[in-house]
Amino acid sequence: MALINPHINFNGNAEEAFTFYQSVFGGAFTKIIRFKDLAGPEFPVAEKEENKIMHIALPVGTGSMLMGNDVPEILGKTNENENRSKIVISAASKEEADQLFNGLSAGGQIEGPIGDSPWGTYFGCFRDKYGIEWIVEFAHN
Numbered sequence: 001m002a003l004i005n006p007h008i009n010f011n012g013n014a015e016e017a018f019t020f021y022q023s024v025f026g027g028a029f030t031k032i033i034r035f036k037d038l039a040g041p042e043f044p045v046a047e048k049e050e051n052k053i054m055h056i057a058l059p060v061g062t063g064s065m066l067m068g069n070d071v072p073e074i075l076g077k078t079n080e081n082e083n084r085s086k087i088v089i090s091a092a093s094k095e096e097a098d099q100l101f102n103g104l105s106a107g108g109q110i111e112g113p114i115g116d117s118p119w120g121t122y123f124g125c126f127r128d129k130y131g132i133e134w135i136v137e138f139a140h141n
Helices: 014-025 094-105
Strands: 007-010 031-034 053-060 064-070 087-090 109-116 122-127 133-138
Touching: 007 014, 014 053, 014 064, 014 094, 094 109, 094 122, 094 133
Parallel strands: 007 064, 087 133
Antiparallel strands: 031 053, 053 064, 109 122, 122 133
16 A cells, blocks of 8 residues: 655754654654755755755654655745645554644644544644644544
């Protein structure tokens, strides 16, 4: 079966954001590539961009990967207030849902506090301190 792995664009703070996500999810980065790692005659990199993240990946759970990068200034700014998508986390327990919700929402804006939903799940949603929107849900049986 196919897997869906979210990829997030940042305006120069991808490493900071992913260090924060790692503090909540745990684990180790499987890959960190900086723009300077790819620099060459065919791919010139401005000095102010060379330490920015070209690709970073953090395993989350079994078989899932959270990935991201910094958008080079030449491509413009990423809209940090977009609201077309959310990253959904399906927790294995109510306790895990609380831990992930509380950890990831720290410093952010809670849109829907975590609790029992009218559709029968334990659910909460928020925008984290980096502007990324998340849903945490536990489907208790």
